Amino acid sequence: MTGSVKDRITNGNLNGVNITAEGTSQGTSTDVDGSFNLDISGLSQDQMIKFQHIGYDELLLPLDSLLNGPKIITLQPRVLQFETVETSGVKRKPAIEKDLPQTVTILQAEEFELRAFVDAGDLLATDQSIQVEESLSGRKTISIRGGNADDVLVLYNGFRLNRPYDNVFDLSLVDMQNVEQVEIVKGGHSVLYGPDAFSGVVNIVPKNTKDKNVRVSQQFGSYASGFWNANAQAQLGNTFLSLSQKQGSYKRVFEDLDVEDTGLLTKLTHRSMDMSNRLKGNKVNGNLEFNVTQDDQLFHNKRDFNKIKSQNQLFGIRYDGVLGLLGEIEIAVANHKLEETQGLNSYTGFVSRKLDHNANKFEVRKYINMNRLEWMFGTQMEKSLLKFWDDRNLTNVHQVGLKGANLNRDQFGFATVLKLHSKGDDEGKWLTDLDVSFRQDQVKDYKDNLVYRGNHEPGVDGRTFLDFGENNWNNKIVKISTIASKRSLNKTMAYWVTTGNNVKFPSLQQQISLTDLPPGGRTANLLPEKMKSLEIGINVVSQPADIPTIDQLELQGSFFRNDFINKMRITYLLGMPIGYYENIGHADMMGFEAKMKAKTYGGALVGEIGFSKYKVSDQSAFPFKSTFKLTVNMTAKWKWITFGTRWFQEGEQVGMINVPSKGFNEIELPAFSNYDIYWTVDVNVGPIKGDISYSGRNLKKNDTSLNGLMLRDTRKYFTFSTEL
Known part of the structure; x- marks a missing residue:
């Protein structure tokens, strides 16, 4: 042929x-x-x-x-070299390709399985731009590029998982058993997923093609941890079905406390169902996907007498493909529910909280591709209700503020991305693009059924409570990017510059915190955070023809600067486990990141070096963030065994705690370095496939702690898996 x-x-x-x-x-x-x-x-x-x-x-x-x-x-x-994963002949490309050019990392599920990590948070920590934060409650959140946890959007197959209460998501909830890949978008340049993504986006993509019948695994390790996972898959014609469950617990003992009953207990149960149907008709040709997840968590801090119990549910339907006269289109509908009870203790007394949240979401995007012109436009709508109850039994504390309320948020957004491709040079190697994006969001907050605490004074507090929870915000986001890319026989290069603005609206938790302040120190409302950003990046991928042992070399680097207006800062009241928020005016951050990756010997040996360095103007606005990180990763595969190691170094972390009458006091966590080792051995008997994995994290002893919780302690895990 x-x-x-x-x-x-x-x-x-x-x-x-x-x-x-x-x-x-x-x-x-x-x-x-x-x-x-x-x-x-x-x-x-x-x-x-x-x-x-x-x-x-x-x-x-x-x-x-x-x-x-x-x-x-x-x-x-390819404008940028985005990694993709191929399963059973079906190619799934990152959705972020439809957005402006920006720094993207793809972590494939195989990396998680080989390293026997406990959850997605441990996997993401291997990236040089990401820092994992583990709280006393056991929750794991991440920061990207030195930002805060509520600056990161976490998605499941494009559906937002961030809680509207505090705009964060606990990554320990994610079951990696049926995950195909994790897409990490760095920076605040995305317009596809809505506002709030100041420092990045994490999109967890489930599998949509069968690669096994049944897989069962059991993990044992440090802190008496024990997690078991089960995943079953079925392929019926063009329909793929996957059912997963993860369940387990672990215990931790606080520093200088040897009694197990005074430690921290964490229990987790995760259930998910993912179904994908490939529709092949004359007028309907695309993928129809159903995603259902439910997570039940229990955190019990027996030392401080704190307990948090929560249930998180997501149901989503997404269609992506050709739909009759509408052409190429993407439609998504979702419902997100959260129920949580909190029992929080301090030396002044006890706080009992209950959250009941329900959100309905709708999204539609239209794509038009005319070779030299690509155009996307779409809308996002969300209607949510948070039923909030906060009962306090405190001694010698003036009981003011909000005890309970129904808080409503209606949000509507319109976004469009226009990509203009040049004709290219005469040889067809150089191509220059101009990309422009625009987004407008309207957020309306309103409240009802307010219940006040016992010392509420209508004459003094009334005006503040009239303003609280009543917002009508309109904000526009404009971004522009230019990129030059060159393709030759064994090399592709891309250089890009992106600039624009972004916005993040105060979460419901941040607004509620205002009601905890004394009347004299209370502001009527919070203002949306705004950011102006600039990023310059380079991406080079080559296949050296003169070095046959090297399959591919990749270099990625970027410089960025972010300027914030009305940046949010959290402060904790003395003796209270609940913080309040305030706008601090102006803050800025700039940084440089670089990564080099080499695949050799047919993928049998892979090495990676990553580096990041940041500078911030106000450390109190970015507490306990490392401004420096260096990572070195190596993975080797030979027949039935895989071996890998990671060495990393992080700079010091500084946090600012506000003490009444003294102002901000500085708390410093020292710089440190450490290393991980992991290996996996395949054990196959007939049609049964299995493996035994070991993962050792932070193997160099480090006793750094914060509030009695060991932050950099050694952890070791063994995982036994089998599949048909």
């Missing part, structure tokens, strides 16, 4: 495109004129033919369509 391959945008001939028949040794490549001659003897009509070039998206086509269709194949150029 003969034919030719061209650039879809420039129509230039492509040299060096690898063309292979999947699962066979038959293959060829295009010459300088883009022409190819492929031997197809012995191949069936449904044999998949793969077209690969380092600077272009992979293309899979059945042989019969090539024989009966046009002999000119066109490939879509």
Whole structure:
């Protein structure tokens, strides 16, 4: 079979495109004129033919369509080198490709399985831009590029998981058993997912094709931890179904306390159902996906007599593909529920809280692709209700503030992204893009059923409570980016500059905290945080032809600067486990990040070095964030064994605690370095596949603690898995 391959945008001939028949040794490549001659003897009509070039998206086509269709194949150029994962011949690309160019990292599920981590938080900590924060309650949140936990949006298949109460999500809830990949978007340049993503986005993508029948695993390790996972999959025609459950617990003992009954107990049960149906019709051609998750958690701090019990539920439906006269479109509907009870103790007394949240979400996006012009526009709508109750039994404390209320939030957003591609140079190697995005959001908050505490004084506090919870915000986001990319035989390069603004609206928790302040120190309301940002980045991927042992080299680097207006800062009242928030005016942050990755010996040996360095103007606005991080990762595979190690170093962390009559006091956690070791051994008997894994984290002893909780302690885990 003969034919030719061209650039879809420039129509230039492509040299060096690898063309292979999947699962066979038959293959060829295009010459300088883009022409190819492929031997197809012995191949069936449904044999998949793969077209690969380092600077272009992979293309899979059945042989019969090539024989009966046009002999000119066109490939879509990659603006940036986004990693993708391939399963059973189905290619899933990161959704962020539809947004502005920005720094993206893809962590595939295999990395989690090989390292035997407890949860997604431990996996994300391997990235040089991410810091994991573990609270006394056992919750794990992340910061990206030195930002705060509520600056990061966490999504499940594009559905927002952040709690509207405090705008954070606990990553220990995520079950990685049925996860295909984790997409990490760094920086505040995304407009697809709505406002609030000041420092980044994490999108957890479930699998949509079958790779096993049943998999069961059991993990044992430090802190008497024991987690078991079970995942069952079925493929019926074009329908894929996956059911998963994760359950377990672990215990921790506080520093200088040897009695187990005075430690921390964490219990978790996770259930999920993911179903994907590939629709192949004349007018309807796309993927229809259903995602259902439920998480039950119990945190019991026996030392401080604190207990938190919660249930988190998500139900979502998403369609992505061609829909009749509407063409290529994406539609999503979701419901998000959270129920939580908190029993919080301090030396002044006891606080009992109950949260009952329900949110309905709708999103639609339309895509138009005319080769040199790509256009996306869409809307997002969300209607949520938070029923809040906060009962306090405190001694010698003036009981003012809000005891209970129904808080409502209606949010509507419109977003559009326009990508203009140049014709390229005469040789079809250089391509320059101009990308522009615009987003407008309207947020309306309103309240009812207010219940006040016993010392509430209507004449003094009334005005504040009239203003509290009554907001009507309108904000516009505009971003512009230009990118120049070059494709040659064994190398692709991209340079980009992106600038624009962003906004983050005060969460319901932040607004409620105002009612805890004495009348004289209380502000009527909080203002949305605003950010102006600039990022300059470079991405280079090469396949050195003169070094046969090196499969691929990748270099990624970026410089960024963020300027904040009305930046939010949290302060804890003396003796109270509850904080309040305030706008501090102006703050800024700038930083540099770089990563180099090498794949060698057919992927058998992979090495990676990452580095990040940040500078912030006001440490109290970014408490306990490392301004420096260096990571070195290495993974080696040989037959039935995988071995890996990670060495890392983090700079000092400084937090500011506000003490009445004294102002801010500085608390410092020293800089440190440590290393991890992990290995996995495959044990296969007939149709049964299994593996035994070991993961040792922070193997160098470190006694650093905060409030009695060991932060950098050694942890070791063994995992036994089997699948059919």
